[in-house]
Each structure stands twice: as C-alpha cells, then as structure tokens.
Amino acid sequence: MSMKIEKMETSSFWKGEAGVKGLVEDQAHTYKVQLYLKNYQVRDYSCTCAEGNSYRGICAHGEALFAYYKKYKKEALKPPIRTSFQAHAMIREYTNRAVADILEEEEGSQVRIEPVLFLEGRDIQAEFKIGRERMYALRDLPAFCTALEGGAYVSYGKELAFHHQRTVFEPVSRLLVDLILELMEHQKALRRVTLGRLDLDRFFEILLKNPSGEKGLEASGQRRDIFSGMLRAGTGGSGKPVRERWYSGTFGGGSGTGW
DSSP: OOEEEEEEEEEEOSTTEEEEEEEEEETTEEEEEEEEEETTEEEEEEESSTHHHHSSSOOHHHHHHHHHHHHHHHHHHSOOOOOOHHHHHHHHHHHHHHHHHHHHHHHOSOBEEEEEEEEETTEEEEEEEEESSSEEEOOOHHHHHHHHHHTOEEEEETTEEEEOOGGGBOHHHHHHHHHHHHHHTTOOOSSOEEEOHHHHHHHHHHHTOOTTSSOOSSOOHHHHHHHHHHHHHOBOSSSSBOOOEEEEEOSSSOOEEOO
16 A cells, blocks of 8 residues: 655654654545654554554554654664765865866966065075066965965956966966965965975976976076075175075066076
8 A cells, every 4th residue: 555654743752752743645535643652662643544543553554654754763863975085175176177267268368476586594485476467476375375275266456366276377387386385384474485405496397397398497507506505505605694586587488587
C-alpha cells in the first residue's frame, strides 16, 4: 500500500521522550497521526482512520509516519559532507582563473610590477610599483597579498583599478607577485621587504629574463658581481656605509637606472 507523508512536526521533551505529528495520505484520503515516543519506541499513538481507535497495535498510517521519522533522524545524525582542502583549493583556483579571464578582457591590458632596490648598510631591501602605463607605489604589501588571496577589487588611483588575480599580471610580473607572497609569509613589512641571499638570487633570475628567455633588463653579470661584492662588504667602494637606490626598471627590454 503506497502512502505519502505530507507533513511532519516533531517536539522533544525530556529523558528521551518525543512527540511526532503528521499528515499521511492514503488512497486520496489524508489522516492525522500523532505518535508519542520514548527511548525511540512508540509508546502511544492516535490516528483519524477507522483502525486508529480499535486496531490492536499501531495502524498502518502510524507505522508509515514512524518509519519516515526514523529515516529523518538517521539523515540528521549523518556528519555534514565536507569538501577536502585540496578539492576546495582546486575549485577556487579554477573559479579564480575563469573570473580573471573575463575581467582581463573587461579591464584592459595586463598589470606590471616594477621593483626598486635599496641598500641599507648590509641589507638589500626592495619596494615595488604597480600599474599599466602609470605606475603607483605599493604602499601596503599585506593588503596587496590579502587582495590577491580573495580576488578583491582594489583601486590605486584614477588610472588603475582591477580585480586582483595572478593571471591579470604580465608573465614576468607574476613571478614577482609569487616572490612578494612568499616574502610576506615571513616578514611583517608594510612597504619595503628585505631580500636574503637566496631571495636575491631568485630576484635576479626573474629580472634578467623575459617570457622568451632572453635578457629583459639592462643589467649585466658584471653589475651583479659588483652588487654582490657590495653586499659582502657593506660599502660603496669608499669604505662608507651604502644607502643608495640601486635599481628601478621595467621588463621586456626596458631601461634601468644604475648607481
């Protein structure tokens, strides 16, 4: 016999007691059923069907409502389905890429990152500029990293506002973005980060190549050797501490300012 539960309401009391009310449809008739449960067993019931008052034991409508209630409780006790961290990361990355492709078409040309190096005694530090035609100083690196993680829309000025996704940056600038994200995991800098020896090697590898694998800056091996020597000595050749801007330039054959 096919029955349909049209409605069910439950209420909990104490010491494992519960009440269940429902409407059960049976062959075009709807019956009101009430169950009183204790320790997950039917202790009393009532039904508006003919057998609800005279039938010894629970009627078919009561059985149907009780079975529906047990299934409902079983589903409620199941742990929620959770997406694994890896799956969640893959979904987010895929979504971010799709959104970035759309936004890139809407927002115009790709964004560039330009580095500026400073010597502070023995420390090599870097600041960064961001932009397309006009460049703006990246004054808040933690906020920049947060925007990248969430794909936030940020405005730097009248000529630069975009949704922060890795794919909106030029290919070489993406490598600098990756470097900034890694540096900020270990530093609490606001605007200027310190480059260790390994960071500096990676920094030069990025700057000395463009996406085609060719030299992308007017920076020679000799300049790097001189710079490395200054790093070891901590002086500018005169025995005095160095506090100079060393490099500021663009990618893809752009120019750089030297000493």
